[in-house]
Every structure is written in C-alpha cells, then in structure tokens.
Amino acid sequence: MQLKNHVEWALHCCSVLAALPEDERIPAKLLAELHGIPREYLSKALQALSSAGIISGTLGPTGGYKLARAPGRITFLDIVEAVEGKGRTFVCTEIRDNMPCAEKPPAKGKTRRPCAVARVMYDADKAWRSHLQSVTLADLAKTVEKEVPLRVLKGNAEWLAAKRNA
Amino acid sequence: MQLKNHVEWALHCCSVLAALPEDERIPAKLLAELHGIPREYLSKALQALSSAGIISGTLGPTGGYKLARAPGRITFLDIVEAVEGKGRTFVCTEIRDNMPCAEKPPAKGKTRRPCAVARVMYDADKAWRSHLQSVTLADLAKTVEKEVPLRVLKGNAEWLAAKRNA
DNA sequence: CTTATTACGGATATTTATTATCCGTATTTA
DNA sequence: TAAATACGGATAATAAATATCCGTAATAAG
Numbered sequence A, B: 001m002q003l004k005n006h007v008e009w010a011l012h013c014c015s016v017l018a019a020l021p022e023d024e025r026i027p028a029k030l031l032a033e034l035h036g037i038p039r040e041y042l043s044k045a046l047q048a049l050s051s052a053g054i055i056s057g058t059l060g061p062t063g064g065y066k067l068a069r070a071p072g073r074i075t076f077l078d079i080v081e082a083v084e085g086k087g088r089t090f091v092c093t094e095i096r097d098n099m100p101c102a103e104k105p106p107a108k109g110k111t112r113r114p115c116a117v118a119r120v121m122y123d124a125d126k127a128w129r130s131h132l133q134s135v136t137l138a139d140l141a142k143t144v145e146k147e148v149p150l151r152v153l154k155g156n157a158e159w160l161a162a163k164r165n166a
Numbered sequence C: 001c002t003t004a005t006t007a008c009g010g011a012t013a014t015t016t017a018t019t020a021t022c023c024g025t026a027t028t029t030a
Numbered sequence D: 001t002a003a004a005t006a007c008g009g010a011t012a013a014t015a016a017a018t019a020t021c022c023g024t025a026a027t028a029a030g
Helices: A007-016 A029-035 A039-051 A076-086 A115-135 A137-147 A150-165 B005-018 B028-036 B041-050 B074-083 B116-135 B138-145 B148-164
Strands: A057-059 A065-068 B055-060 B064-067
Touching: A007 A029, A007 A065, A007 A076, A007 A137, A007 B116, A029 A039, A029 A065, A039 A057, A039 A065, A039 A076, A076 A115, A076 A137, A115 B005, A115 B074, A115 B116, A115 B138, A137 B041, A137 B074, A137 B116, B005 B028, B005 B041, B005 B064, B005 B074, B005 B138, B028 B041, B028 B064, B041 B055, B041 B064, B041 B074, B074 B116, B138 B148
Parallel strands: none
Antiparallel strands: A057 A065, B055 B064
16 A cells, blocks of 8 residues: 555645745646656646645746645645545445344445444544644745755755746 | 555454454355455465464364464554555655755665655654554454444354354 | 365466546636 | 646556466365
8 A cells, every 4th residue: 555656746846835935836847847757747736736725726828836825724634635535545345244144234324333443444544644634834844944955945946946937 | 545455354354363262263265255255365365464473374174264362462553564564655756866956865875864755754654553553453352342232243153153063 | 095175375367546648728928 | 929837638558456266285084
C-alpha cells in the first residue's frame, strides 16, 4: 500500500506556492519544470487541488496557480485528501456475513455497528489523519525557512522570477 | 490508496485462531471456507503470517495453522506488517534534488535528513502504526466476546469442529 | 509401505489502479 | 487577433493487486 506520488508533488507545489508573494501566480508548466516532474500529469493533481478549493487557477497569459487561502488555514490533510480521496485506507468487506452462523445483515437502508476488526483499523486511520490535520502549510514554511540554506531558497525564487518574465 | 484485502483476511483468521483451544489447528482450506474467501489466495496471506512468526503451520493430515504465541503478544501491527510489508505509506522520491538550485545529494553511503514534507508524512505514518501496535489479539477477543451473540460464537465453533472431524 | 492430507513455494494469468500523454475547449492578457 | 493558460475528456502504458495452478516435501493414519 502506497500513496500515489501525486501526494508528494501536491505537497511540494503547495509549499512553493506558500512562499509566493500575495497576488502572484505560477503556471503548472513552471511548477513541473521546477520539480522535474511530468507536466501533463502534474496538471491532474493541481486540478484536484483546485476543485477542492485549496489552490485557485486563473486562465490566460500571466495566469497560473496560487493558494486559495492563507497557508495557516491549509493542512496536510486537506492536500492529501484532495489528491488521494477521502476514502479510508482499510475497507471492510463484511466477511463476517459469510460465516456459516452469522447474524443477519441489516435491512437495506439500516446500518450496523462496524465489526471489531474494522473499528481498530478505522481508529488507526483516524490517528493518521489527525496528525496530518495538525500540520499546516505555515508550519511547513517555518521549518523550511529554518533548515534550507538561504542560498538555495533565493536561488530557486530567482529562477522562478526569471522564467516568469521570459 | 487502499490496504489489500489480505489484511482484512489475516486479521479475521487470526481472530478465529485466537479463540481456538491450545494445541488445536485449523487448515487453510477451512479458514477460507469459513470466511467465504478464495482458498489458494488466502494461503499466500497465511504463509506470510507464518514466515513472520505470527502463526505456525504443520504438515500432514490433522495439520493446519495455530497462533505461534499468546494472543496478548500479537498486535494488529504485527499482522498488518506481515502481509502488507513494513514499507512506509509515503515514499519520498527526493524531488527537491531536481530543483534548479538544489543542495548536492549526499555522497553514496552517506545519508541526509529527510525533507520537511517527508518528515510530516513519516510522523503521520508513525501515528498510524503506533495505534495498530497498541491493540493485541487478546484485546480484540475480549471485544468480540462482549458484543457478538453467544449463539453465533458457539455456532461457528461447532461448524468448525464438525468440519474438522468429517 | 502406501495413501490421503497438509503447508509451502514457484510460475502464471486476470483484473484493477496508477502513471502518463494527448488533444479540444473556454478564458484571458497583450 | 494571437498566444498562453486552466480545465476536462479520452486513451495508452505500466505497475500492483487479485487469483489460480501445480509440483514438492512432510506427516498422520490405515
């Protein structure tokens, strides 16, 4: 079981967008080139982020993407769920119903308490999501700023600016 | 992203084995029939559990599987990792190295601190595993005993006994 | 000793998910 | 009007999950 690499791409792209001056934008093409990842395929991830309301895209030349709200109000969970879906990592297929002496499955429309096995897995899933929800893009930016050499940060920012004005 | 259903099967099979009297065994064939799942494919999951030292299989007629140690010493994490692998759900492909102005990747043999994005994902992964590790098969058995009707429990046990003596 | 039953492991097929590309449309700036 | 962009649909390529088959070795029972 593995998250798709859309997740990694989306997180890194959002990290870049979080460092962007207000009212500036970066087109998908540049985000792809910056990270050395396939442009067309990255677009799908960005579109997912956009339709989830995390980033906002504008058309036309000078168009591109920017964060749709403040970095402090975007969590890792928001991004992961936008790209990966909100479905749980463990899916219960109710194999208890297949046992020779099983309780009757609930009537259509009615629900039943999940089985004990599923509940443990769901709780673990919840712990995972809970941690992702506790970290925002603002937190990430603070960490990056602290541990990535200024030379690297400035270098990449300048590369972006140069490309956008070319 | 979704766990394979080997995980669900393995957990339910271990749950059944945990309720088994000491020194009794259940063959893969019966475990599959009991849960209504494909026998040959379930075997792969059981073999994974076996080679991880969670269950132990014996050959020959009257052979089959039993837990390799006490239910209180087998955690959900043990089972999940046995069938799903110990690999992390998030894999970092180090796309930071692709940036135009990147730090040099470490020399072969040397390591580097994972990037800030990866660390958050790793911590979430750790939270997930930590919860799975906190629940044992003994805990599960206690819950099952409390909430599954006695009629169902006895019915399935009798079905098993009858099949094994047939 | 023979036979039936079992775990185990290798090989292979089938199905589904992920990864990736291509292209047409609508929108916007210059 | 032309160039650049996001967006969405369609499709292809690759990898992973799901499933089956079969040969081998071990073991209990007749």
